Amino acid sequence: MGGGVRMGVAEAAALDDATLVARSRDGDMRAYEQLVRRYQGPMYRLALRIVGSSGDAEDAVQDVFLTAWRRLGQLHDDAAFLGWLYRTTTNQCLNVLRKRKPHADTELDEHESAEPRTRPDRAVEVSAQLDALRDALRDLTPEQRACWVLREVHGRSYDEIAETIGTTQQAVRGRLARARAQLAEVMAPWR
Amino acid sequence: MNCGEPHDTDCSEVLSEVWLFLDRECDKDRRAALQTHLDECHPCLEQFGLEEHLKALLARKCGGDYAPADLKARIRATIVEIRAED
Numbered sequence: 001m002g003g004g005v006r007m008g009v010a011e012a013a014a015l016d017d018a019t020l021v022a023r024s025r026d027g028d029m030r031a032y033e034q035l036v037r038r039y040q041g042p043m044y045r046l047a048l049r050i051v052g053s054s055g056d057a058e059d060a061v062q063d064v065f066l067t068a069w070r071r072l073g074q075l076h077d078d079a080a081f082l083g084w085l086y087r088t089t090t091n092q093c094l095n096v097l098r099k100r101k102p103h104a105d106t107e108l109d110e111h112e113s114a115e116p117r118t119r120p121d122r123a124v125e126v127s128a129q130l131d132a133l134r135d136a137l138r139d140l141t142p143e144q145r146a147c148w149v150l151r152e153v154h155g156r157s158y159d160e161i162a163e164t165i166g167t168t169q170q171a172v173r174g175r176l177a178r179a180r181a182q183l184a185e186v187m188a189p190w191r
Numbered sequence: 192m193n194c195g196e197p198h199d200t201d202c203s204e205v206l207s208e209v210w211l212f213l214d215r216e217c218d219k220d221r222r223a224a225l226q227t228h229l230d231e232c233h234p235c236l237e238q239f240g241l242e243e244h245l246k247a248l249l250a251r252k253c254g255g256d257y258a259p260a261d262l263k264a265r266i267r268a269t270i271v272e273i274r275a276e277d
Contacts, residue, residue, distance in 0.1 A: 029270065036263050044258035058259060065266045066273070151214065152250050158216050180210065184245055
């Protein structure tokens with residue numbers, strides 16, 4: 001890889017994805033670090049929600065960013081980097097789930113219940129909600145879970161989800177409907 | 192479900208599309224028609240409110256995870272290793 005002009009962190013932070021991808025392809029590690037800094041959070045959240053364990057999520061995200069680094073030369077549209085990351089992360093996570101035995105635990109954010117100011121009765125209720133949601137998410141198929149997480153947690157459009165998972169918009173709508181019906185049933189007591 | 196009142200858009204139609212509305216996945220005209228119906232139909236608005244609440248609840252429960260602090264450093268170290276091998 002060539003040795004393009006290196007830049008400072010502040011300069012890198014101000015650049016758009018396409019520029020950072022182009023510079024990364026030229027071997028500029030700082031540019032790629034900025035892309036990692038920019039998207040490691042969303043990709044980790046996505047992976048954690050799909051695979052359900054922080055260890056597997058970390059491994060998946062690390063693999064994704066390494067794969068992305070190696071394959072930057074194959075990316076035809078530099079501006080499409082984020083969509084490519086979503087697709088690669090989702091596929092990586094679905095592969096993890098397919099290899100794993102069914103009903104592995106899904107970890108959920110305990111942030112709300114861990115708040116010190118939460119009243120004890122409220123903390124118990126929140127904990128019960130989290131347990132119910134954990135069970136409900138665990139019972140979704142991997143594809144339903146991926147569609148639901150991409151839509152509800154990441155705000156991706158049906159079109160983007162279809163492209164990410166490699167299916168049709170119609171299939172995405174169907175999976176979302178089934179996922180939501182199951183989750184709604186389980187979460188009904190807390191509506 | 193039907194509330195028995197006359198509407199341009201049928202209640203069952205509205206409720207079957209409530210998620211498209213919430214997800215902002217219907218076109219402008221369809222969105223306006225659904226919004227008009229919700230504005231004038233209390234049972235549908237109530238159902239819509241429940242779905243909206245559920246959507247917010249689920250999204251809130253699934254937010255707030257942060258990538259481990261050392262993840263970026265680990266990725267960088269591995270890339271440096273790979274580059275050294277090349």
